[in-house]
Amino acid sequence: MATAAAVVVAQELEPEQASLWSDAWRRLKRNRLALVASVYLALLVVVALVALVWTPYRMSAIGLAPTYSGPSAAHLLGVDELGRDILSRLMVGAQISLVVGVGTQLLVLAVGVPLGLIAGYYKGYLDTVLSFLINVFYGIPDVLLAMILVFILGPSLTNIIVAIVATRWMDMARLMRGQALSLREREFVEAGRAAGAKPLKMLFGHILPNALGPIIVQATFGIPSAILFEAFLSFLGVGVQPPTPSWGSMANEGVQAIQYAPHMVLAPSVALSLTLMAFNFLGDGLRDALDPRSRR
Amino acid sequence: MLIGFTVLAVSSIVFLLIHRLPGDALFSEKLRGHAYAELLHHYGLDQPLYTQYWNFVVGVVTRGDLGESLVNRGLKITPLVIRETAISAQVGGVALIFTVGLGIVLGVFAAIRQNTWIDYLLTTTSVIGYSMPNFVIAALLILVFGVWLQNVTQGTFFYQLGGWKGDIGQLWLPAFALGFPYASIVARLTRASMLEVIRQDYVRTARAKGLQESVILVRHALRNALIPVITILGPLVIGIITGSVVIENFFGIPGLGKEFAQSILNRDYAIVIGVFTMYAAMVGVANLLVDLAYVFIDPRIRYG
Numbered sequence: 001m002a003t004a005a006a007v008v009v010a011q012e013l014e015p016e017q018a019s020l021w022s023d024a025w026r027r028l029k030r031n032r033l034a035l036v037a038s039v040y041l042a043l044l045v046v047v048a049l050v051a052l053v054w055t056p057y058r059m060s061a062i063g064l065a066p067t068y069s070g071p072s073a074a075h076l077l078g079v080d081e082l083g084r085d086i087l088s089r090l091m092v093g094a095q096i097s098l099v100v101g102v103g104t105q106l107l108v109l110a111v112g113v114p115l116g117l118i119a120g121y122y123k124g125y126l127d128t129v130l131s132f133l134i135n136v137f138y139g140i141p142d143v144l145l146a147m148i149l150v151f152i153l154g155p156s157l158t159n160i161i162v163a164i165v166a167t168r169w170m171d172m173a174r175l176m177r178g179q180a181l182s183l184r185e186r187e188f189v190e191a192g193r194a195a196g197a198k199p200l201k202m203l204f205g206h207i208l209p210n211a212l213g214p215i216i217v218q219a220t221f222g223i224p225s226a227i228l229f230e231a232f233l234s235f236l237g238v239g240v241q242p243p244t245p246s247w248g249s250m251a252n253e254g255v256q257a258i259q260y261a262p263h264m265v266l267a268p269s270v271a272l273s274l275t276l277m278a279f280n281f282l283g284d285g286l287r288d289a290l291d292p293r294s295r296r
Numbered sequence: 297m298l299i300g301f302t303v304l305a306v307s308s309i310v311f312l313l314i315h316r317l318p319g320d321a322l323f324s325e326k327l328r329g330h331a332y333a334e335l336l337h338h339y340g341l342d343q344p345l346y347t348q349y350w351n352f353v354v355g356v357v358t359r360g361d362l363g364e365s366l367v368n369r370g371l372k373i374t375p376l377v378i379r380e381t382a383i384s385a386q387v388g389g390v391a392l393i394f395t396v397g398l399g400i401v402l403g404v405f406a407a408i409r410q411n412t413w414i415d416y417l418l419t420t421t422s423v424i425g426y427s428m429p430n431f432v433i434a435a436l437l438i439l440v441f442g443v444w445l446q447n448v449t450q451g452t453f454f455y456q457l458g459g460w461k462g463d464i465g466q467l468w469l470p471a472f473a474l475g476f477p478y479a480s481i482v483a484r485l486t487r488a489s490m491l492e493v494i495r496q497d498y499v500r501t502a503r504a505k506g507l508q509e510s511v512i513l514v515r516h517a518l519r520n521a522l523i524p525v526i527t528i529l530g531p532l533v534i535g536i537i538t539g540s541v542v543i544e545n546f547f548g549i550p551g552l553g554k555e556f557a558q559s560i561l562n563r564d565y566a567i568v569i570g571v572f573t574m575y576a577a578m579v580g581v582a583n584l585l586v587d588l589a590y591v592f593i594d595p596r597i598r599y600g
Contacts, residue, residue, distance in 0.1 A: 138531070139583065140306055141575050143538040144556065148568065151560050152313055228429055232542055235431055236557045248429075255435055255546065262439055269432040277427035284423070 024213075027289040034285020037278035044275060048098050051091035059092045060084065060243040068261040078263040080253060086267050089245035093268065096246045097227045097275060100161055104226035105219045107165040108172045113215065115169075116176025117203050121184050130177065134170040142167035143232050150233060155241050164229050168222065175218050179211035213290035220286055224279035231272055247272045303580055304353070307573035311352055314565045356573065363566045373570040377552065381574060384544065384551035387474065388536050390467050395475035395532065396482060400525070403486025404518065410491060418483065425480030430539045434473035434546045441469065470547045474539050478532050482525060490521040519593060526589050533582035537575060 028034055056075075057064055062082040070078045077086040119130040149163035183189060184207065192206050233239035234248030242249065247268040254265025355361040365371035406418040493499065494517050502512045541553035548554070552571055559567035 136305070139534075139576070139579050141534050141538045141579060143541065144572060144575060145310075147541075147557070147560055148310060148313070148572065151568075224427065231429055232431075232538075235429075235542060236545060237561060238557075251431060251435065255431070255438075258435065258438055265435045265439070269429075269435055273424075273428045273432055276429070277424060280423050280427050 024286075024289040028285050031285040031288065033281045034289075037281040037285070040274065040278045041282065044094055044278075045098065047091055048094040051088075051095055055085075055088035055091050057085035057088045059088045059245060068257060068264070070261065070263050077267045078261070080250075080264050081257060081261075086250070086264065089250060090247070090267055090271055093245045093247045093250060094271070094275075096157070096240055096244065097230065097272075099157065100164070100230040101223040101227040101279075103161045104164045104168070104229075105222045107161065108169050108222060109215070109219060111165065111169045112172025112174075113176050113208070116173040116178075117180050117207060119173070120177035120180025121203055121207060123181075127177070130173065134174050134177075137167070137170045140167070143229060146229065147233065147236070147238050150238050155238060157240060160230055160233060160239060163233075164226050168226065168229075171222060172215070172218060175214055176211065179214060180207055183207050183210055217283060217287045217290060220279060220283040224276040224283075227272070227279075228276060303573060303576045304356070306576040307356070307569060308349070308353070310572050311349060311569050314569060352569075363570065365564055365567055373567055376555070376567075377570050377574045380550065380552040380555050380571075381578070383549065384540055384553060387467060387470050387544070387549060387551060388533075388540055390471040391475035391536055391540075392533065394471055395479045395536070396525075396529075398475070399479040399482025400486050400518075400522070402479070402483040404490055404513065404521075406483065406487040407490035407494065408513065415487075419487070422480035422483045425483075426477045428477065429542075430473050430477060431542050431546055433476055434470070434543060437469050437473055470543050470549060473546075474536055474543045477539075478535055481528065482532070485525050485528060486521060489524045490517060493517045493521045523590070523594050526586060526593060529589065530583045530586045533586075534579055537578060 062084055064075065064079055064083050064085055067079065067081055067083045069075070069083075072078070075085050075087065077090065080086055080089070115130060119127040146160075146163040146167045149166055150160055153159040153162065189202070189206060192202055197206070230239055230246065231248030231251070234246040235252045237249070237252070239248055240246040250268035251265055251272070254261070254268065257264050352363065355363065361372075361374055363373050365373060365376075402418055402422070406415045409415050494513075499512060499517055502516050503509075507516075537553075540551065541557055543549070544551045544553035545557050552574060555567060556571045556575075559565075559571065
């Protein structure tokens with residue numbers, strides 16, 4: 001769940017192993033926005049974990065207060081159209097968002113990295129086929145295809161993740177392919193081949209580690225886009241099904257009551273925007289830290 | 297040619313996927329036995345899958361016929377989709393103009409004022425911009441203009457059903473919500489490529505010739521700076537199309553996006569397939585236009 005935090009921790013833990021990482025960590029520390037973003041995301045992870053065992057009220061308990069009533073001491077963010085506590089639902093929604101965001105990226109990594117690696121390293125017809133597929137997929141409006149997929153598979157959390165991966169795997173594959181294409185021409189790869197390294201060792205031992213920086217950055221940017229994706233689906237009613245709250249469906253419920261209970265739409269909207277923003281700022285920071293050449 | 301192929305491939309995949317689903321929109325408690333069989337026959341659903349598929353493909357290719365709605369019997373999909381496309385294209389077109397225009401202007405501004413507070417303000421705003429889902433922007437806009445400042449706009453931004461043309465007073469809110477996240481991306485990109493271009497020698501030469509700064513920026517620098525921006529026009533159009541599904545539902549605009557979401561929820565597979573085919577065609581055309589725009593902006597690029 002805590003990829004972003006884990007990345008930071010991983011960089012902290014192995015400063016001697018590779019100077020790139022300690023360098024990157026030093027640069028990241030200087031980027032205030034990225035630091036604030038990581039603190040926010042760490043808090044969000046804590047909130048999501050806490051929500052597993054404790055929320056102020058049960059997230060599906062109805063009639064806790066007069067329906068649509070605004071923020072008060074008992075209900076910090078007010079209650080919704082069924083009198084459910086919005087804060088509790090927001091906390092559970094954080095779980096959904098994080099699971100979708102991180103889960104999707106893990107799957108995208110698992111699909112995109114090997115495909116891109118093999119296509120880029122071996123070139124030939126494998127590469128032609130993959131490139132063609134990538135181009136076709138880029139031509140399809142992703143959210144629409146995902147909607148159809150979720151609709152066909154049935155709306156569960158796993159299926160939503162699968163649908164998002166099916167429409168977004170090519171970001172990672174394309175990146176990895178490009179990296180592999182350029183890395184395979186470098187001397188150290190030739191040296192490795194001359195020394196008789198096995199193909200697997202070559203791909204995962206030499207090429208992959210050298211492309212890790214851009215991959216991490218891409219994955220960090222992929223998380224908010226997956227969260228946004230899920231919010232879209234839930235907003236349209238084809239996402240996570242009630243009573244499980246998702247920030248997208250909460251926003252949709254809030255929109256219905258925007259005239260008299262603006263807190264209902266504001267709470268999930270602000271949570272969603274802050275989270276996406278934090279991931280994007282962290283991604284920016286990581287990119288500047290891991291690839292100093294791209295700076296300005 | 298390639299567009300036609302992609303459109304056909306995409307709609308075929310969707311067709312086959314959807315037709316593997318159990319259950320259908322026709323089934324109901326009231327329809328049993330003969331009536332149900334007759335209805336299946338009316339839609340050709342009693343034939344084997346490959347015949348259905350063949351009929352669908354032939355219908356699309358030769359007559360542009362996307363079939364008939366399963367829920368509203370007798371409703372032809374092709375005219376429906378075309379009418380809705382016109383409405384969606386209006387909203388999307390305004391959003392696109394707005395996106396590109398605002399994005400380029402802000403990007404150029406940030407670039408020529410690099411590292412001043414204007415630059416920082418604009419770059420930070422753009423991250424906020426593309427971090428906000430369009431329905432959040434739409435909700436905030438409605439909250440501010442529709443609820444808190446009711447008297448200012450008098451709630452006229454809700455799109456009137458049945459109308460072909462929305463005036464700008466109705467269009468600007470949805471268009472803004474639709475375009476703003478992408479305007480931020482265009483602004484970032486313009487800024488980055490503008491910074492690169494204005495450091496090049498030929499721009500210095502232009503300055504040395506004593507040209508006006510505005511002429512240098514617009515005629516010399518911007519034209520080259522726009523090439524990377526055009527590259528993302530394709531994804532941008534796809535983004536606006538995707539975003540329109542949410543925004544049209546939000547504002548009650550009777551366009552293609554609203555139809556798509558409604559049909560999915562209504563299980564009207566025929567319309568889902570038809571609308572999706574239309575989307576694939578639009579994306580194909582958009583990509584073609586982007587390729588042509590390259591040639592327009594950069595004469596060095598030529599095709600065959």
